[in-house]
Amino acid sequence: MVKTISIHSSRGGTGKSLISSNISVILAAKGRNVALLDFDFRAPSLLTIFQAKNNVRRWVNDYLDGKAKIGDVMVDLTDRYKTKGRFLVGFANVEMDAMRDIARKDRKWQMRALKRIMSMKQELADQFGVEIIIIDTSPGVQYSSVNAVVSSDVCVIVSSMDLLDLEGAQRMVKDLYEPFEKKTYVLVNKATPHMFFEDDSQKNLVESIKGRFTQPLIAIIPCYCDILLAQRVSLFALDKPEHPFTWALGEVAKRLEDQL
Numbered sequence: 001m002v003k004t005i006s007i008h009s010s011r012g013g014t015g016k017s018l019i020s021s022n023i024s025v026i027l028a029a030k031g032r033n034v035a036l037l038d039f040d041f042r043a044p045s046l047l048t049i050f051q052a053k054n055n056v057r058r059w060v061n062d063y064l065d066g067k068a069k070i071g072d073v074m075v076d077l078t079d080r081y082k083t084k085g086r087f088l089v090g091f092a093n094v095e096m097d098a099m100r101d102i103a104r105k106d107r108k109w110q111m112r113a114l115k116r117i118m119s120m121k122q123e124l125a126d127q128f129g130v131e132i133i134i135i136d137t138s139p140g141v142q143y144s145s146v147n148a149v150v151s152s153d154v155c156v157i158v159s160s161m162d163l164l165d166l167e168g169a170q171r172m173v174k175d176l177y178e179p180f181e182k183k184t185y186v187l188v189n190k191a192t193p194h195m196f197f198e199d200d201s202q203k204n205l206v207e208s209i210k211g212r213f214t215q216p217l218i219a220i221i222p223c224y225c226d227i228l229l230a231q232r233v234s235l236f237a238l239d240k241p242e243h244p245f246t247w248a249l250g251e252v253a254k255r256l257e258d259q260l
Contacts, residue, residue, distance in 0.1 A: 002125035003260040004133040006152040010168025011139045014158045015189040017045045018227075019249065020136035022237040026246075026253045027132055028078070028087035029238070035074065035088040035130045037120075039148045040138045041102040044092035049235070050077065052091065059093040061102060063120065064113045070123040081238060088128060102144070110143040117151045132260065140168075141176055154259050155182045156218065156252075160190045170212055177215070183259065185218035187252065193222045218255055221248045 007020040017040065024036040037060060038046040047053055055075045062068035074088040081087055093099075105113075124130040135152065137145040149155055155177060159165040169186065177184045188209055209217055224245050227236060237246045 002121050002130055002133060003154070004121060004135065004152040005154045005156065005256055005260075006135045006137050006145075006148040007156050007158060008137045008145060008149065008172070009139045009158045010165055010172055012043060014139075014160050014165060016139070016158045017049065017136050018236070019156075019158055019187070019189065019252075020134055021046060021049050022235060022246070022249050023253045023256070024089075024134045025081055025083065025087060025235050026237050026250055027134075027257065028081070028083035028085045030253075031084040032257070033086040033129045033131045035090065035124050035128070035133045037090045037133060037135045038092040039135050039144050041092050041144050042099050042138055042142070044094050044099075046089060046136060047091045047094050050075075050089060050091075052077065052089065056091055059098070060090045061093045061098055063090075064116050066112075066116065070120055071127060074124070074128065081235070086128060086130070088124075088130065105143065107143070110147060113144075114147045114150060117147055121151065132257075141172060146176065149176060149182060150180060152182065154256060155184045156187050156256070157184060157215070158187050158189055161188065161192060166209075166212060173213060173215060184215040185256075186213050186215050187218050188220040190223040191220050193224075219248055219252050221245065 007016055009016045021036065024034050028034040038044050041061065052075050058068035058072040060073055063070060063073045073090045076088055078087045121133060124133060135148045137148040157169050157172065159169040205220060209220065227245055237249060240246055
């Protein structure tokens with residue numbers, strides 16, 4: 001059966017979309033049939049990362065509106081990235097009018113959208129043989145992110161070491177994840193590199209993060225200057241397979257795959 005992973009954060013700037021896109025292509029490169037969906041409707045970024053505007057016929061927004069079929073939405077990037085498994089991406093509409101429109105959707109529309117998401121999962125499995133769906137969610141507790149979490153089998157909360165991020169992630173766990181009893185992991189990204197120089201520093205870092213969450217810690221990834229300087233239009237895991245960042249995400253992908 002198709003399984004779904006949502007990648008979430010309390011606010012923007014944590015590297016959520018970078019992590020979502022790279023984990024997706026890592027799994028596809030291993031031979032899994034993967035669909036990556038952009039649910040960050042208010043600030044979509046996957047179209048920029050994949051530079052696939054000329055390939056898009058319809059948007060994920062159109063599917064949730066009931067105006068498009070799943071076959072018209074998904075863009076097959078298997079050949080471009082030469083992955084062993086099938087690699088599909090569904091993009092959110094980047095036009096400003098579309099962003100404003102999604103912000104005006106009421107609760108009734110969001111309930112219908114949740115039903116469409118459930119149908120989407122089965123259609124992706126039936127029509128494309130998709131095994132794993134990864135959803136890049138909207139930050140915070142928006143309707144779209146709640147729908148993504150509700151429809152997921154495993155959830156990953158991405159946070160930086162910024163106190164606002166950590167406290168925001170804690171609130172999301174209490175208000176969203178615990179009520180829905182979702183299997184959840186915490187991933188800390190952009191940790192200060194000096195915290196990894198000594199064993200005691202690493203131990204203190206891990207303990208400080210674990211002390212904030214009852215959910216297991218899946219990884220702490222340092223901040224790498226070359227990633228900050230890299231263009232967003234590249235997939236780091238494919239461009240630099242030997243980089244420590246790629247290795248760390250590979251381990252995250254493996255752990256998530258094991259949980260499915």
